[in-house]
Amino acid sequence: MTIKQTEVTVGEIIQGYINNEELGVRGYSGKLDIRPPYQREFIYNETEQQAVITTVLRGYPLNVMYWVRRSDDAECPYEVMDGQQRTLSLCEYVAGKFAYDYKNFFNQPADIQQRILNYPLTIYVCEGEPSEKLEWFKTINIAGKPLNEQEINNAVYAGPFVTDAKRHFSKSNCGAYRLGKDLVNGTPIRQDFLKKALEWIAEHETREGKRQTVVGYMAQHQHEPNANNLWSYFQNVLNWAITNFDMKKFKKIMKGLDWALFYDQYHTHTLDTVALGQQISALMRDSEIQRPAGIIPYVLTGDEHYLDLRTFPEDIKLAVWEQQKHICPICHKEFDYEFMEGDHITPWREGGRTVIENCQMLCKECNRRKGSK
Numbered sequence: 095m096t097i098k099q100t101e102v103t104v105g106e107i108i109q110g111y112i113n114n115e116e117l118g119v120r121g122y123s124g125k126l127d128i129r130p131p132y133q134r135e136f137i138y139n140e141t142e143q144q145a146v147i148t149t150v151l152r153g154y155p156l157n158v159m160y161w162v163r164r165s166d167d168a169e170c171p172y173e174v175m176d177g178q179q180r181t182l183s184l185c186e187y188v189a190g191k192f193a194y195d196y197k198n199f200f201n202q203p204a205d206i207q208q209r210i211l212n213y214p215l216t217i218y219v220c221e222g223e224p225s226e227k228l229e230w231f232k233t234i235n236i237a238g239k240p241l242n243e244q245e246i247n248n249a250v251y252a253g254p255f256v257t258d259a260k261r262h263f264s265k266s267n268c269g270a271y272r273l274g275k276d277l278v279n280g281t282p283i284r285q286d287f288l289k290k291a292l293e294w295i296a297e298h299e300t301r302e303g304k305r306q307t308v309v310g311y312m313a314q315h316q317h318e319p320n321a322n323n324l325w326s327y328f329q330n331v332l333n334w335a336i337t338n339f340d341m342k343k344f345k346k347i348m349k350g351l352d353w354a355l356f357y358d359q360y361h362t363h364t365l366d367t368v369a370l371g372q373q374i375s376a377l378m379r380d381s382e383i384q385r386p387a388g389i390i391p392y393v394l395t396g397d398e399h400y401l402d403l404r405t406f407p408e409d410i411k412l413a414v415w416e417q418q419k420h421i422c423p424i425c426h427k428e429f430d431y432e433f434m435e436g437d438h439i440t441p442w443r444e445g446g447r448t449v450i451e452n453c454q455m456l457c458k459e460c461n462r463r464k465g466s467k
C-alpha cells in the first residue's frame with residue numbers, strides 16, 4: 095500500500111463543485127467524490143463551519159485530510175475518507191451557501207477571496223488492498239468526528255455493491271428505515287441499518303455452514319452491480335416479523351431483537367399467531383418478567399433465560415433459611431446461608447410467584463439437581 099502526501103488548494107477543490115441529491119457531492123474538476131450519494135448527510139453545525147473559515151482566513155493549519163485512490167477504471171478517481179465535513183464547509187462557503195462575518199464569499203474583498211482560494215490543504219492519498227486500507231483507517235481515524243466501523247468498511251469496500259446498499263440502508267428516509275424503524279435500533283445515516291443487515295446476512299450464511307463475517311461478505315460482493323440479495327434478505331426478515339407479530343400491540347417489545355435468527359429458524363413453520371399473541375399479551379402483564387424484550391424470543395424458543403425472571407431478595411431468603419433451621423429440605427443436611435440458594439417451590443411456568451410462601455432454601459447441589467430435571 096502507498097500513502098502519498100500532496101497539497102491541493104481550496105480553489106482547486108471548488109473547481110466543478112456540485113452538491114445535489116442525485117449525484118452526491120463532487121469537486122476537484124469532477125475527480126473527487128466529497129460525499130458519495132446516500133452517505134451520511136452534512137452534520138457540521140454553524141459554529142463548526144465558521145471555525146473552519148476562521149482557521150483558513152487566519153492561515154492556521156487545518157488537520158491533514160485523507161483521500162482514497164479508487165481503482166484506475168473508476169469514473170471518479172478519488173474519495174474523501176477523512177475531512178469530508180471540513181471540505182464541505184469550505185466548498186459551501188465559496189459557493190455562497192452561508193455567510194461568514196455577515197458576508198457571503200462573493201461580498202468579501204478580493205484579497206480575502208484569494209486568501210481562501212489559495213489556501214493549501216494537506217492531503218494524504220492512500221492506495222492499496224482493502225485489508226491494508228482497513229488496518230490503516232482504523233489507525234488514522236482519530237480526530238474530529240470519527241468514522242464508525244461501518245463507515246470505514248464502506249470506504250474500504252467502496253464499489254457498486256456499497257453504493258447500491260447505501261441507497262436502501264443509509265439515507266434518512268430510506269426503504270430499510272421505513273420498513274424497520276420500529277424493529278431495528280439506530281439511525282440509517284450512521285450506518286446502523288446497513289450494519290445490522292450485513293450482520294444478519296453474515297450470521298445467516300454462518301448458520302448455513304459458510305462461516306461468514308460482515309467484512310467477508312462485503313469483500314465477496316464488492317464488485318457486484320447491486321445489493322439486491324442483502325436488501326431482499328433484510329426485507330424477508332422484517333416482513334416475517336411484521337406479519338407474525340402485531341406491531342400495534344407489541345411495538346415496544348419488538349425493537350432490537352435478533353429477527354434474522356428467528357426468521358431463519360421459524361419462517362418455514364406456520365405459527366399460530368393468534369395463540370402466540372394471547373400468550374405475549376399475558377406475559378406483558380406478568381410482573382415476574384424483568385426483561386420484556388425477552389418475551390417474543392421466549393414464546394418462540396421456550397427458553398426462560400430470555401425473560402430474566404425475578405429471584406428471591408435477601409430478606410426473604412434469610413427469613414426462610416431461619417425458618418428451615420438451616421436445613422436443606424431435600425438432603426436434610428445443615429448449611430450456612432452462603433451455601434444455599436432460593437428456589438421457587440412452584441416454578442414460574444406453573445404460576446409460582448416470587449413471594450415468601452413460594453420460597454425454599456436448597457443447598458447448591460440439590461438446587462442444581464432440581465433445576466436440571
Ligand SMILES: [Zn+2]
Pocket residue numbers: 422423424425426427456457458459460461
Ligand atoms: Zn440439599
